[in-house]
Amino acid sequence: MKSNRAAYYIKEGFVSIFTHGLMSFASVCIIVACLIIMGSFTLLAYNVSYIIGQFENENIVLAYVDESLSEAVARGLETQIRAVPNVASAAFVSREEAMESFVGKYENKSLFEGIGADVFRHRFVVYVKDIELTAYTQSSLLGIAGIEEASANLSITRGLVTMRNIVSGVTAVLAAVLLIISLFIMSNTIRLGTFERRDEIAIMKMVGATNSFIRWPFIVEGFMLGTMGALVAYIAQWLVYTLITDRLTGGGRVSFITAAPFQRMSAPIIVAFLAIGILVGVVGSSMAIRKYLKV
Amino acid sequence: MVRMGDVFKEYENGTKALKGINIFLDDGEFAFLVGPSGSGKTTIIKLLTGEIAPTDGEVLVNGFNLSSMRMGKMPHLRRTLGVIFQDFRLIAKKDVYENVAFAMRAVGAGGRDIRKRVPYVLELVGLGKKARSYPQELSGGEQQRVAVARALVNNPRLIIADEPTGNLDPPRSLEILMLLQKINELGTTVLVVTHEKTLVDRLSKRVIAIDGGRIISDGMDGYYDYYEEQ
Ligand SMILES: Nc1ncnc2c1ncn2[C@@H]1O[C@H](COP(=O)(O)OP(=O)(O)O)[C@@H](O)[C@H]1O
Numbered sequence: 001m002k003s004n005r006a007a008y009y010i011k012e013g014f015v016s017i018f019t020h021g022l023m024s025f026a027s028v029c030i031i032v033a034c035l036i037i038m039g040s041f042t043l044l045a046y047n048v049s050y051i052i053g054q055f056e057n058e059n060i061v062l063a064y065v066d067e068s069l070s071e072a073v074a075r076g077l078e079t080q081i082r083a084v085p086n087v088a089s090a091a092f093v094s095r096e097e098a099m100e101s102f103v104g105k106y107e108n109k110s111l112f113e114g115i116g117a118d119v120f121r122h123r124f125v126v127y128v129k130d131i132e133l134t135a136y137t138q139s140s141l142l143g144i145a146g147i148e149e150a151s152a153n154l155s156i157t158r159g160l161v162t163m164r165n166i167v168s169g170v171t172a173v174l175a176a177v178l179l180i181i182s183l184f185i186m187s188n189t190i191r192l193g194t195f196e197r198r199d200e201i202a203i204m205k206m207v208g209a210t211n212s213f214i215r216w217p218f219i220v221e222g223f224m225l226g227t228m229g230a231l232v233a234y235i236a237q238w239l240v241y242t243l244i245t246d247r248l249t250g251g252g253r254v255s256f257i258t259a260a261p262f263q264r265m266s267a268p269i270i271v272a273f274l275a276i277g278i279l280v281g282v283v284g285s286s287m288a289i290r291k292y293l294k295v
Numbered sequence: 296m297v298r299m300g301d302v303f304k305e306y307e308n309g310t311k312a313l314k315g316i317n318i319f320l321d322d323g324e325f326a327f328l329v330g331p332s333g334s335g336k337t338t339i340i341k342l343l344t345g346e347i348a349p350t351d352g353e354v355l356v357n358g359f360n361l362s363s364m365r366m367g368k369m370p371h372l373r374r375t376l377g378v379i380f381q382d383f384r385l386i387a388k389k390d391v392y393e394n395v396a397f398a399m400r401a402v403g404a405g406g407r408d409i410r411k412r413v414p415y416v417l418e419l420v421g422l423g424k425k426a427r428s429y430p431q432e433l434s435g436g437e438q439q440r441v442a443v444a445r446a447l448v449n450n451p452r453l454i455i456a457d458e459p460t461g462n463l464d465p466p467r468s469l470e471i472l473m474l475l476q477k478i479n480e481l482g483t484t485v486l487v488v489t490h491e492k493t494l495v496d497r498l499s500k501r502v503i504a505i506d507g508g509r510i511i512s513d514g515m516d517g518y519y520d521y522y523e524e525q
Pocket residue numbers: 306307308310311312330331332333334335336337338339
């Protein structure tokens with residue numbers, strides 16, 4: 001009886017899709033277009049983050065220890081440094097190591113004759129978690145007693161962070177607008193179905209069909225249109241993304257930026273597309289059927 | 296079963312369609328509802344089917360109190376009713392069989408029950424051979440018989456027909472009324488709105504006459520000339 005009912009809903013939903021095939025096709029196309037635009041912007045935002053992430057590995061703050069402190073005391077500061085918010089890790093570099101690595105950069109060792117390690121300072125190489133908070137982390141580190149100075153190169157990443165924020169903002173606004181547009185188109189498509197079948201619906205009501213019985217085929221229709229849109233959009237998104245990133249990064253040859261590979265995001269994208277497609281389909285059809293269920 | 300007690304109906308635009316209607320119909324009865332155009336007949340039918348709500352008074356149908364019923368109960372009430380309209384209201388793109396089967400499917404009947412019940416009902420209304428015809432291939436009388444079959448198929452306790460013969464010639468009208476009488480004899484309560492004076496007189500049934508939203512007579516004897524004398 002129950003599966004019987006489900007079969008009926010699915011059959012009716014399919015029939016409805018094909019009785020106004022052109023409009024169904026149009027609404028799938030709109031969903032596909034909206035999803036691809038949303039998806040592309042999300043991928044762009046993701047890539048900016050991804051590239052920032054690549055820089056983040058190099059984004060360090062050097063925290064110099066007060067000269068008057070012994071190495072043992074200086075090393076002891078590590079726990080305090082690690083406790084600072086946004087610090088990912090901290091590595092101690094003694095003044096001897098610092099000198100070695102400095103001197104090591106030059107061929108002519110004689111330049112440094114007579115220069116002792118005491119002109120260098122003990123320091124920590126501090127890696128931050130979020131590049132955006134670097135300046136804040138820098139000042140927190142300065143607040144630790146025994147840290148004399150903290151230096152960071154903020155300018156490299158500032159531009160990227162601004163870009164990420166702009167792209168994320170645009171993506172969010174665009175996604176909201178496109179969601180409303182697809183809902184509108186979807187509900188109009190289903191409305192066409194309910195209009196074609198208004199006599200049937202009236203008779204169903206008259207003989208005592210429940211609202212949910214009348215509603216379900218249209219929900220199924222919306223669900224199927226949304227799912228189809230999501231699947232087509234996913235494949236199209238894949239092709240478009242691969243094509244564009246290949247162009248930009250020179251077909252996989254060496255390049256100064258690397259785009260995130262599509263496979264890395266394929267699972268969240270298909271899930272998000274299906275979720276949005278199905279949401280648009282189901283909500284759109286509920287909106288469309290509402291007025292016929294009153295009487 | 297119908298119990299309408301002191302029912303008033305005023306439409307949103309201020310039209311007072313019913314002004315204190317009392318109609319009592321027991322299970323198994325057959326009654327005609329007659330009256331001039333605009334006297335409130337369709338309003339009464341719509342109150343009985345729950346399409347509109349009374350402004351005042353009680354409306355009970357088959358044990359459901361429509362004045363105080365939750366909307367969720369409406370499908371339950373309607374499953375005890377069979378409604379027939381002047382304009383047949385068949386679905387053009389479904390054949391005769393599907394037009395009737397559709398009403399069973401709408402209330403969740405199973406395939407086996409449908410395959411058993413639909414041919415039986417079509418036979419009952421004399422359309423056993425027309426199951427695969429489409430409405431536009433049928434005469435008006437045949438189309439109305441499809442509508443009767445559809446009203447009957449869910450085995451209702453009360454059949455309500457609003458001018459079922461309004462679009463038919465007198466011989467076809469008589470056929471439909473005879474069919475409704477036969478259905479009544481099989482145990483279903485029947486209420487028929489009609490204008491067919493001669494036919495009503497021939498069937499000698501209970502006749503409820505209304506005018507201007509009030510009952511002007513209710514009985515088994517020749518009432519019908521009432522407003523022709525006016
Ligand atoms: N939906 C409506 N809104 C306002 N007035 C209505 C509506 N339906 C019917 N009426 C009025 O109510 C009165 C009774 O109408 P109705 O019940 O349809 O009469 P009948 O079926 O006997 O011809 C008429 O005056 C009609 O114009």
